[in-house]
Amino acid sequence: MKPVRTIAAGAGFAGDRIDPAVALAASGVVDTVVLECLAERTIVPGLRAQRANPEAGHDPRLKRRLSPLLPVASKNKCRIISNLGAANAAAAGRAIGRLAKDLDCKGLKVAAVIGDDMMGRQDKIAWDVSFNGELLGARAYLGMAGINEAIDGGADVIVTGRVADSALFAADLVPHLQPGDDALAGAVAVGHLLECAGHLTGGNYEGPGGGGLSAEEFANLAYPLARVNADGSAEIGILDNAPGLLNVLNCTLQLLYEVHDPSRYITPDAILDFTGVRFTQTGPNRVHMTGARITGRPTHLKVSGFVEYDGCIADVELGFAGKGALDRARTSVDTLKRRLSNWSPESMRIDVVGIDSILGGASLSAPADLPEARVHISARCDDLEAAQIIEDEVIALTVSGPAGGGSIRSERRPRVEVVSGLIPRELVPTRIEWSLS
């Protein structure tokens, strides 16, 4: 079977590397490069920025990411689709139009997909949980429809806000596939596989018994592409001679990544059953995928809400070094617990970095000593004064605690929680705003 469309992932999160997308667009073998740049909470800084400036709120890396990419994509007629519009896709579309002009990329049609903002329809959202903080924003996960309207209009660059990651890919593929559910299922599965970019090519992966790519390979990691057949089956691969690892095990990990029930993965355009998917290694770093199925179409779309509470999370560390560093860090943990005994234990966590700050000691047992150890405290604080008390108590250990405490690190994070809800899909229309270079 001859592939009908080749699509690639050029980024898997907002801060992702820029060179892989340029290499994919420059290769001449890729029809479309998708840049997935909007994780669940990445939109929050954008929501804040947009309040202060109506032309802000898109990914602030827009210019840095697209400046090297637009000229080469334009030359090779490679389409770009990205959710880097974040909180403000319309402004992102205008900014890309201006950037393309500045770069002398003439005649590019830039489409911004508008319609994910649900703040005006809050009364129609059924939230999973009740909350009493301030709702910063509520964004629906859009499906393929808006992107397909942009494609029909001849868009070279399509920028969106919140869209299901897999739909960024599937929308580009579907016009080239056979009609029907099986091909659509394949297109969404390809999108789901590719959406985390380096996850599929050896990043965040260790083989059975250990072992992964080398530092040289990680530093130049190829991002994945898919040669998609008309029936929705696909061959996943990387550019020739690029470093990476693509095998049945990491394809399976990524297919099942964050899907919860593998027989019922809910996306805006389809509910998918991945249990019948089969992967076959067809060559070095080439894996064939087939067998995704659709079991239905959701009547509602998911909405993510971002709820801000007063105060912050204070996250403070103090380091020790030399013989007995671990003991001194542990004595500091005990000292802090005594000093903060009037605080609710549920609102703070005190531990030792290198011992139990990540998994709480639930993996390997601790050694007798470490060359260096850091005591860590995080506390949920109702106001900045409380956060200052936490920081002060840690710094006080440098003069009134175990010997040699130093290398202090202190940060305060806003208390933003992510909540989920559902909204009837007919209440989420989309429209396109065009910019031309």
Add this chain to the structure above:
Amino acid sequence: MRVGDIAVGRAGDKGPILDLTLVAKDDAAYALIEKAVTAGAAEKALARVAPGPVMRYEVPGLRALKFVAPEALPGGVYATLHAGVHWQKAAIWVLLELDI
């Protein structure tokens, strides 16, 4: 033998939900982890770091097990009191280190 000697894994999340995947390297390895890493075993192993119920889904055709812990990350990954953000990326090691 560790689970990680015969299987690979990855941790993900959505809102408060921790979502772990194990994929066995072959049919014999799948039979072993399918028997040993029950929902109860995963729940017990995770209790120190992310207490709460765990549901398991089996995908024998892909030699994979999924473990979904809906209450493991209260408020989502940015509300955590762990050092820094995104501690849950390492959570799969709780299962990979299990002795079978």
